[in-house]
Structure formats: C-alpha cells, structure tokens
Amino acid sequence: MRFVSALVIGLVFGLGIMLSGMANPAKVLNFFDIAGTWDPSLAFVMGGALVVTAIGYRLVFRSAQPMFAPRFLVPTRKDIDVKLVGGSAVFGIGWGLSGFCPGGLVPALGIGDSAPWIAFAAIVAGMMAARVLSSLQARQKLAPGE
Amino acid sequence: MPTEFTPLMSLAGGALIGLAAVALMATHGRIAGITGVLGAFLPGSGESDWGWRAAFLIGMVAAPAVMMVLTGSMPQIEVPVSTTALVIGGFLVGIGATYGSGCTSGHGVCGISRLSPRSIVATLSFMATGGMTVFLVRHVFGG
Numbered sequence: 250m251r252f253v254s255a256l257v258i259g260l261v262f263g264l265g266i267m268l269s270g271m272a273n274p275a276k277v278l279n280f281f282d283i284a285g286t287w288d289p290s291l292a293f294v295m296g297g298a299l300v301v302t303a304i305g306y307r308l309v310f311r312s313a314q315p316m317f318a319p320r321f322l323v324p325t326r327k328d329i330d331v332k333l334v335g336g337s338a339v340f341g342i343g344w345g346l347s348g349f350c351p352g353g354l355v356p357a358l359g360i361g362d363s364a365p366w367i368a369f370a371a372i373v374a375g376m377m378a379a380r381v382l383s384s385l386q387a388r389q390k391l392a393p394g395e
Numbered sequence: 396m397p398t399e400f401t402p403l404m405s406l407a408g409g410a411l412i413g414l415a416a417v418a419l420m421a422t423h424g425r426i427a428g429i430t431g432v433l434g435a436f437l438p439g440s441g442e443s444d445w446g447w448r449a450a451f452l453i454g455m456v457a458a459p460a461v462m463m464v465l466t467g468s469m470p471q472i473e474v475p476v477s478t479t480a481l482v483i484g485g486f487l488v489g490i491g492a493t494y495g496s497g498c499t500s501g502h503g504v505c506g507i508s509r510l511s512p513r514s515i516v517a518t519l520s521f522m523a524t525g526g527m528t529v530f531l532v533r534h535v536f537g538g
Contacts, residue, residue: 254422255447259454260461262415262427267458267470269408271499275473276398281529286397290405295503297409298416302508305417315424317447322424324496324506326513333513334520336494337502339487341521344499345528347484348476351429351492352412352500355452357472359459364474368485373437375489376430380439383494 251317263356269294272357274348274364281345343375396475416505423447428501430492495521 270276270290279288314320344350349357349368357365416427425447432451435442442448463469474481492498495517497506502521506514 251423251447252450255419255450256454258415258418258422258427259451260457261411261418261454262451263455263458264461265408265411265413265415266455267408267462268411269405270398270401271408271412272470273398273472275396275475278475278529279396279398281526282533283526284530285533288398288400290398290401293402293405294409294412297406298413298504299409299508301410301413302416302504305413306420306508309417309421312421315420316422318422318424320424321420323426323509324511324513327511329513329516332494333496333517336491336496337517337520338491338495338524340491340495340498341524341526342528343484343487343489343491344521345484345525346476346480346532347488348474349481349485350488350499351433352498355429355433355455356458359456360469360472361459362472362474364478364481365472367478368481368488371482371485372489372492373433375486375491376434376437376493377489378486379490379493380437382490384439 254317262352263359265298266353266356269297271350271353272360273353277350277353278345278348347371396473398473412500412504413508416500416508419451426501426505428497428505430496430498431501434493491521 266272271294276288276290279286280291347368351372354365354368354372358369419425419427432448434440435448436445459470497517502514502517507518
C-alpha cells in the first residue's frame with residue numbers, strides 16, 4: 250500500500266505538472282519574461298497549488314500521524330543563512346537559463362524527447378558536485394589548526 | 396516565442412500539484428520536494444527509505460503516457476534554449492537547489508503553504524534571479 254499510494258500520488262503530481270505548463274520550458278521562461286513575451290500562467294499554478302496545500306496541510310496535521318509512517322517529517326529550521334539565499338539564487342539562475350526546475354523536469358522525462366534527459370543529467374551532476382563540495386567544506390572545518 | 400495564456404488549465408494543474416502534496420503528507424508524512432526526493436538516491440545522502448521515493452518518481456514520469464492514453468496524443472513541450480544552456484542551467488539548478496535545500500516544489504509550494512520563513516526567502520531569491528537571468532539573456536545579450 251505504501252508503494253502503490255506513492256505511485257498514484259506521484260502520478261497525480263506529474264499530471265498536475267503537465268497540465269499546468271510547469272514541464273514546458275517555453276512557458277516557464279515566458280513567465281519570467283515580463284518585458285517580452287510574458288505569459289502569466291505560472292502565477293495561476295502557484296496560486297492553485299498554494300491554496301490547496303495550505304488548506305490541506307492544516308486538515309492533515311489534525312491527525313496524530315500519517316497513514317503509513319510513524320510521524321510527520323517536516324523541516325523545522327527557521328534560520329536564514331547564506332547557503333539558503335545563495336543556493337536559491339544559483340538555482341534561479343539555472344532555472345532561468347534552462348527553463349527546467351526539478352519538479353517540472355521529472356514528468357517531462359516521460360515524453361521521450363532528449364532535451365529533458367540532457368537537463369536531468371546536468372541536474373544530477375550539479376547535485377553530486379554540491380554534495381562533494383559540502384563534504385570537503387565540512388572536512389576542512391574539522392581539520393586541526395583551522 | 397509567445398505561448399498561450401492558460402489560466403484555467405494552469406490553475407487546475409496547480410490544484411492537482413497541491414492535492415498530491417497534501418496526499419503525500421497524509422500518507423507518508425513527507426514534503427513533496429522533488430530535489431529532496433531525487434537527492435535521496437545520490438551517494439552520501441544518508442537516506443535508505445527509497446521505496447516510496449522510487450514509486451513517487453515512477454508515477455511522475457508515467458504522467459505523459461497516461462495523458463496519451465486518456466487523450467490519444469502525447470503532450471508536447473517546447474525547449475527554446477540551446478543544449479549548452481540546458482547543460483549549464485541544469486548544473487546550476489542541481490548545485491543551487493542542493494545548497495538552498497529545495498526548489499519550486501519543496502520551498503515554493505510545500506514550504507510557503509506552511510508559512511516557513513526559510514521557504515519564503517528562498518522562493519523570493521530564486522524568482523528574482525530567474526527573472527533577472529531571463530531578462531539578461533533575452534533583452535541585454537539578445538536571445
């Protein structure tokens with residue numbers, strides 16, 4: 250049941266992405282292009298998603314625990330640091346260059362074109378690079394004499 | 396290249412994204428952040444609960460095929476950028492979303508709907524640089 254429910258939920262998520270236009274770089278880039286061929290559609294995606302999620306989460310959190318897990322795992326950090334702001338800024342630059350964000354990209358993989366797979370390989374490479382960089386930084390902090 | 400303004404379709408798609416995010420919280424107690432789901436599969440993530448993540452990703456990738464069955468035609472996307480832009484942009488997306496602990500789905504949808512200050516700041520940050528990047532590429536350097 251855990252597996253089947255996650256599969257169906259992923260499918261609903263993917264259908265939402267496809268219908269909304271988030272999987273289409275032309276539409277995503279036009280959302281950002283206010284000075285040019287502006288297409289405000291994606292504001293409606295965010296609007297629809299936020300209203301449903303904000304209300305739905307409130308209802309869900311009334312339960313003591315999720316259906317198939319011992320507890321809700323929700324991020325609790327509140328600090329705003331350079332990693333958060335800088336990382337997000339870099340993400341935005343990449344999104345603006347490629348037109349693909351991770352959520353928009355994964356369903357696009359199923360269309361069968363090569364472009365989403367190229368972007369996917371690059372995203373995975375970037376994630377790996379970030380992992381290696383962070384672990385190097387962590388090691389440097391632990392090194393004696395630093 | 397202009398694209399058609401699709402407020403109703405986009406609103407409906409957004410509502411489905413929200414529905415899926417709520418359902419994932421209700422069943423698995425997890426945030427529907429795609430960067431987090433993907434990142435768990437990479438070495439060094441410290442995550443071993445791969446089953447639901449794999450199922451979730453398979454469901455997402457299956458969406459276009461399901462649409463083809465329902466409508467009779469495969470949905471199309473347009474990629475108005477070069478392969479170089481895809482590669483450099485994708486790489487920056489991967490680095491940035493990892494350092495920033497999330498992307499449009501995790502911060503933009505799940506985080507903002509919980510009124511998480513980190514997610515609000517992250518979303519403002521990537522929306523601002525996304526807009527600036529498109530402006531520079533299309534109107535300053537001429538696309």
